[in-house]
Amino acid sequence: MQGVAIFLIAACAYSTGSAATFNEVKTSYQSSDTHILSREGELLHRLRTDATVRRGQWVALADVSPALRTALVLSEDKRFYEHSGVDWRAVSAAAWGNLWNTKTRGASTITMQLAGLLDEDLKRGNGGRSVVQKLGQTWSAQSLERGWRKDQILEAYLNLVPFRGELVGIDALSQTLFGKAAHGLDNREAAVAAALVRAPNAKEPQVVQRACSVLKSLETAAANCAALDLFVTGALQRRDYAASEGVAPHVARQLTAVRGEPVEGLPNLKASTSAARTATIRTTLRAPLQRFAVQTLQSHLRELAGRHVEDAALLVLDNASGEVLAWVGSSGPLSSAADVDAVTALRQPGSTLKPFLYAQAIAERRITAASLLEDSATQIQTTGGLYIPQNYDRHFKGWVSARTALGASLNVPAVRTLVMVSPDAFQKQLVRLGLPLKESGDYYGYSLALGSAEVSLLNLSNAYRALANGGRASPTRLLPGKAAPATQALDPRAAFIVGDIMSDPMARARTFGTDSVLATRFWSAVKTGTSKDMRDNWAMGYSQRYTVGVWVGNASGAPMWDVSGTTGAAPIWAAVMNFLHAKQVSRAPKAPAGVVQKAVQFANAANTPSLEAARTEWFVDGTQQTTFAMDSGAARAISTRSRGLKGLKNEATPTARITAPTTGTIIALDPDIPPQAQRLTLQAEGANLRWLVNGKPLAKGNTALWPLWPGRHVVQIADAKGQVLDHVRIEVRGAGVQSARKMPP
Missing domain, CATH: 2.60.40.10 (Immunoglobulins)
Known part of the structure; x- marks a missing residue:
């Protein structure tokens, strides 16, 4: 009766661990790392997300080197392929007392060890396993052999067995101690791995002795163990398995951080908070594009060496779906703040807000693309005193069309346009486009026209994507899924006209020339911007299919030296755009309903030379006209008035x-x-x-x-x-x- 009771207790000890199928065990396996995959399924980044243990990915038995498979069987269970879970020959060869002695493991088969790994009730304690646990282990091993194949048992064992310290499983061991995948382990490395199975935390001399014995069983007695001690010492001290590795570190952190709130501009990340517990996460990123973007960004920053600039960020969006195709949050090793994600960081956008301002003014029929705006010194009375906007070079160009003012990025006409629109209305328009400004328009005042607010590259790029989509705004996505519905955030006619201006090389010729780095061989619309004291440099633009945003600066906020719009972010923008359209055409968008084209001419009064060359211009239907001119008398009156009393004295x-x-x-x-x-x-x-x-x-x-x-x-x-x-x-x-x-x- 006593023997029956013992076996009944052992049967009770047998639990769900041994009852689980191989597929269930494999499916429930949790790596300590999360793998970020591209849309094609390629590995982009690996990030450690479990600090309590170090497990790699599950490795199929076919991907484990033959040397290690052989070494493990020879070391732990020579008759593994012969027994049915318990090696009764080993049991009968030893005395009953020695069989269950905690210092003796000769009769413990690989299957029995796996049963102990699968079942919490059978795990070995500090004082070894009890008699009941050992009986349960025997029972479970035989059950495993009835339900699993030998190759499945060996595969599961290799992935679940502790090796040394926090290292669990062959992938973590091979990557950490040997710096290679499990399929590449040679005889010497396999011998060390097998030695660590027997004594995971043994001292180096014991590991060397055990490894030498295993190596001799692999290579016969002629095996050379002379240098094995140095090799073991080096391997046990190596910790080259980095916690973060790959080309998308900031994406990996965004997707694995469990947050209560979604990232601004990426609302679908809220549904992915469980992704932190997922071994692999497939994203919308394109692997070739992500790698090219990282390489291009770092290469260009190296060319800017000596100009006090070390950080940059890049984002590529699919215009139709809002999917993020490339996300580079920093310059990596070139940065002293590589962990800072400049894609989501708030920075001043400079002149990159001007297209939205002119689009709003056109939509409200305050101006047209051919309307004349005065580029001259001006003073605007505000509650805080006089606001005196000016072009940085003080080279005022007089009366210019809105097309030239935007294309050439003139500051004073932009401020004059904001006076017409009002800062509060413009702030509301920016919010509708997905730029969540934290303050009201009155807080920013007229400097909002020149980018005094702070926005992220993510939100700014998506606002430009709205321009590309005819004023329709929708959230971006990092994870595959259904696109969010779009809302009409801006008049489609105004969005089209502003896009046409930004694609016009002649409109920006007075500032950038006709053959600048901004000119592409395919249709594209682009705008650069630089914040105060050259702390932020931007290039934002889109083609028929893609929107690309680039920021260059310093994470610390320190100013750059001699980095202009055409030397900072623009070359990176152009390189990525050319990569995207190496084999893909980009055509100009079709004019939406309600937009008309009209031939226009510009002239002063009394047959003086024209202000700008005659051209064909786009208008919102109902605002078109053929001639734009300024009366010379009015211009002189403005000039005289600006000189004040001193000017009147000089007239006399x-x-x-x-x-x-x-x-x-x-x-x-x-x-x-x-x-x-x-x-x-x-x-x-x-x-x-x-x-x-x-x-x-x-x-x-x-x-x-x-x-x-x-x-x-x-x-x-x-x-x-x-x-x-x-x-x-x-x-x-x-x-x-x-x-x-x-x-x-």
Whole structure:
């Protein structure tokens, strides 16, 4: 009766572990790492998500090296393929007392060990297994052999057996100690692995001794164990299995972080909070594109070495679905803050908000693409005092069309347009486009036209995607699934016209030239932007199929040196766009209903030269006209009024004087404009004038163009005899500050 009771207890000890099928055990296996896969199923990144244990991925038996399979069987269970779970020959060869001694494992088969790994009730304690546990282990092993094949038992054992410390399973062991996959282990490495199975936490001499014995069983007695001690020492000290590895670290963190709230711009991540417990996560990323984006971004930043710039980020969106096709959150090893995800970080967008402003003004029929806007010095009364917007180079261009103002990224016309729209209305428009500004329009004031708010690359790129989609906005997606419904956030006619302007190389010619890096061989619309003090540089644009956004700067917020719109983010944007369209065409969008095309011309009064060349222009139906002109008398009145009382005095008694710039003027070089293209227009009244800058002759006449140099300068006009008639003192700041040391005094 006592023997029956013992076996009944053992039967009770047998639990669901041994009753589980091989497929159930394999399915329930949890790696300590999460694998981020591309849409094609390629591994993009591996990230450790369980700090309590180190398990790799489940390795099929066919992917384990033959050397290790042989070493393990020879070391642990020589008759593995002969017995049915219990090696009764080994049992009968030892005395009953020694058989269950905690110091003896000779009769414990691989199947019995696996049963102990599968069943919590059968796991070995600090004092070894009890008699009841050993009986239950025997029972479970025989049950396993009846339901599992031998190859399944060996495969499960290799993936579940503890090796050393936190390492569990052959994948974690081979990657950590040997720096390779399990299929590449040679005889020596297999011998060390088998030795660690027998004594996971043994001291090095014991591991060497055991490994030498296993190696001799693999290679006969002639095996050389001379250098095995050095090899074991090196292997046990190695910890090269990085916690994060691959080309999408920030995506991996976004997808595996359990959050209560979704990431702004990625609402479908809220449903993926359980993804942190999933061994593999398939994303919408394209593997070849992600790798190219990382390489291109890092390569370009290396070219900018010496200009105090170390960070960048890049995002590629599919226009139709909103799927994220590439996500590069930092420059990786080039950055001192590589963990910061610049795709979601908030930065000032600079001029990249201007397309949305002009689109709103066009939609509200306040302006057309051909409307004339004045690019000149102005003052706007605000509750906080006078706001004096100005182009960074102070080279005002007079009356220009809205097309030129946006294409050439002129600041003053943009602020004048915001005066018409109002900051509060513009802020609401940006929110509708998916830019969740934290403050009201009145808080930002008129500087909102020049990008004084803070936005993320993710949200800004998606807002540009809305332009590409005719003003329809919808969330982006990192995980496969059904696209979210879109809402009409902007008038489709205005979105089309603004896109046409951003795709027009002639519109941006006055600033960037006709053959800049922004020009592509296929249809694309693009806008650059740079924030105050060159802390952020952007290139945002789209083609027929894709939207690409690039940010370049420093995670610390430190300013860059001499990095303009065409040298910072734009080359990365162009390279990625060219990669996307290497074999894919991009055609201009069709005009939506309610948009008409009309031939227009620009002229001053009294048959003076035209302001801009005649062209064909797009209009919202009902706003079209054929001629755009400014009356010369009105222009002169504006000029006289801007000079105030001093100007009226000079009308009565004309004397030679400098009219522009005024003394005390501070000029900031425009980082969006190539330095060699920036000039300051000098203007004066009088006859036979000669211009001098810092005492050196510059030009003759009432006007002159001066190439800007950083520093403090004295601008003078003199008569034909060299007598100085007037002077002003100005200061130039900005992009060329590093070159200021080399400039002439």
